[in-house]
Structure formats: structure tokens, C-alpha cells
Amino acid sequence: MSRLTTHFRVLACAACVAALTGCGIVPKKEPLSIYAPEAKVQADASWPTVRWQLQIPRPHAPELLDSPRIVVRPTPGEMQVYHGAIWAQPVPDLVQDTVLHAFEDSGRIEGVARRGTGVSGDYELALDLRRFDSDYNGGGAPSAEIEMTAKLIANRTNQVIATRTLKQSVPAASTSVGDVSRAFGGALTSAVQELVGWTLAEGQKYDAAHPAPTAAAR
Numbered sequence: 001m002s003r004l005t006t007h008f009r010v011l012a013c014a015a016c017v018a019a020l021t022g023c024g025i026v027p028k029k030e031p032l033s034i035y036a037p038e039a040k041v042q043a044d045a046s047w048p049t050v051r052w053q054l055q056i057p058r059p060h061a062p063e064l065l066d067s068p069r070i071v072v073r074p075t076p077g078e079m080q081v082y083h084g085a086i087w088a089q090p091v092p093d094l095v096q097d098t099v100l101h102a103f104e105d106s107g108r109i110e111g112v113a114r115r116g117t118g119v120s121g122d123y124e125l126a127l128d129l130r131r132f133d134s135d136y137n138g139g140g141a142p143s144a145e146i147e148m149t150a151k152l153i154a155n156r157t158n159q160v161i162a163t164r165t166l167k168q169s170v171p172a173a174s175t176s177v178g179d180v181s182r183a184f185g186g187a188l189t190s191a192v193q194e195l196v197g198w199t200l201a202e203g204q205k206y207d208a209a210h211p212a213p214t215a216a217a218r
Contacts, residue, residue: 031084032084032085032086033084033085033086033177034085034086034087034088035070035085035086035087035088035177035178035181036087036088036089036094036181037087037094037144037181037182037184037185037188038182038185039098039102039185039188039189039192040185040189041098041101041102041105041106041189041192041193041196042193043105043106043107043108044193044197046197047106047108047196047197047200047201048108048200048201048204049107049108049109050108050109050110050200050203050204050207051110051207052109052110052121052122052123052203052207053109053110053111053112053113053119053120053121053122053123054103054109054111054112054113054121054122054123054124054125054199054203055112055113055114055115055119055120055121055123055124055125055155056096056099056100056103056112056113056114056115056124056125056127057114057115057116057124057125057126057127058092058093058096058114058115059092059095059096059127059128059129059148060092060126060127060128060129061091061092061128061129061132062129064079064081065091065092065129065132065133066090066091066092067090067091068086068087068088068089068090068091069081069082069086069087070082070085070086070087070134070177070180071132071133071134072133072134072135072136072142073133073134073135073136073137073142074136075136075138076137076138079133082134082177082180085177091129091132092129095127095129095132095148095188096114096127098188098192099125099127099192099195099196100112100113100114102192102193102195102196103196103199106196106200108200109200120155121155122154122155122156122203122207122212123152123153123154123155123199123203124152124153124155125150125151125152125153125199126150126151126153127148127149127150127151128148128149128150128151129147129148130147130148130149131145131146131147131148131167132145132146132147132184133145134172134180134183134184135169140175141171141172141173141174141175141179142171142172142175142180142183143169143170143171143172143183144168144169144170144171144172144180144183144184144186144187145167145168145169145187146166146167146168146169146184146187146188146191147165147166147167147168148165148166148191148195149163149164149165149166150163150164150165150166150195150198150199151163152199152202152203152206154206154210156212157210161202161203161206162198162202162206164195164198166191166194166195167191168187168188168190168191169187170183170184170186170187170190171183
């Protein structure tokens with residue numbers, strides 16, 4: 001086959017694709033907006049300063065939440081996702097990053113890291129995400145709903161030493177996804193603020209009551 005013939009065939013294929021696109025047979029990509037709720041956690045004066053290290057595994061979440069899709073409940077019992085809008089990362093990763101950064105920025109803990117990074121931890125904070133959705137609940141504008149269960153585990157004994165369920169609801173200023181994202185930022189700030197303080201207090205309490213055995217005792 002000559003180069004001239006090949007050239008004409010390439011041009012013909014390109015013309016066909018252009019014609020199909022113009023006629024609407026080839027679907028156009030829908031514009032996609034990416035949102036990242038901002039959580040601003042401030043260290044509380046009542047938080048203890050601890051001398052142990054913490055591991056944070058990736059939170060567990062149901063399939064619908066284990067993705068970057070923004071879940072919305074338009075009516076009770078109905079779940080959908082916003083079209084043309086996603087979170088910057090899957091919800092479990094978003095929550096894990098927020099919690100990790102809050103501990104790091106608090107200045108109250110000796111060390112904190114994701115599990116699997118090779119850093120040993122005295123305690124592990126296991127999170128189970130139950131809700132991370134925009135809920136209209138019969139109103140004109142939705143609320144950002146966050147619910148998670150936290151379990152603090154002592155790695156030395158592999159025992160759950162404390163459990164807590166955290167719930168936060170923050171109304172959005174309007175139905176726009178931007179306002180919904182800002183509401184999630186507020187809800188996430190409050191939830192993580194509570195979580196960090198609770199974890200530090202419970203770990204410190206257990207550490208004082210169950211000191212690690214010394215080298216001589218071993």
C-alpha cells in the first residue's frame with residue numbers, strides 16, 4: 001500500500017469521527033468540578049501531651065462511600081450522587097489525611113503515621129465511616145452529615161481499649177455543591193477535633209494504668 005493511499009485513509013477516518021461528533025453520536029465529556037472540604041482543626045488546651053506513637057489505618061467505608069463520588073440523599077431512603085462533581089480523593093483517604101494532619105499539627109503526640117509505612121505504633125486508631133453525605137431531610141437546602149465509629153486499639157495486647165461514635169451535622173448555605181463542600185469542611189473540622197482530643201485522653205489514661213514492662217521486668 002502506498003504512503004499516499006494510507007494518508008488519504010487517515011484523513012477519511014478523521015473526517016468520519018468529526019462528523020459523528022458533530023451529529024452527537026460520539027458523546028461529549030461532561031465538565032467535572034473537583035471539591036476538597038477544608039478542615040481547620042485547632043489544638044485544645046485540655047488535650048494531654050503523650051509520649052506514645054499512633055498508627056492510622058485507612059478507614060473502612062461502604063462501597064458507595066469508598067469512592068470520590070459526592071453522595072446525596074434527596075429524600076429519606078433514597079441515595080444518589082451529584083453529577084459533574086467529585087471529591088479530590090476517595091472519602092476514606094480524605095478522612096485519613098485530615099485525621100493524620102490534625103494529630104501532626106497538634107504538637108501533642110510523639111509520632112503518628114499511616115499503617116503500612118514501616119513506623120511502629122503503640123496504639124492504632126481504626127475508623128469505620130457510616131455516613132458522609134449531603135442530606136436534604138425534607139428541607140430546602142441540605143446538611144453535611146458525617147458519622148464514624150472510632151476504636152482505639154493497644155497494639156501491645158491487641159485489645160480495643162475505647163470506642164466512640166462521632167456524629168456531626170452542618171447545614172449548607174444553599175443547594176450549590178460549593179456550599180455543600182464548605183458545610184462538609186465544618187462538619188469534618190468538628191468531628192476530627194472531637195476525635196483527636198478523645199484519642200489522646202483515652203490513650204493517655206490507658207498508658208498510665210498499663211505501663212509498658214521495662215527491660216529488667218522482661
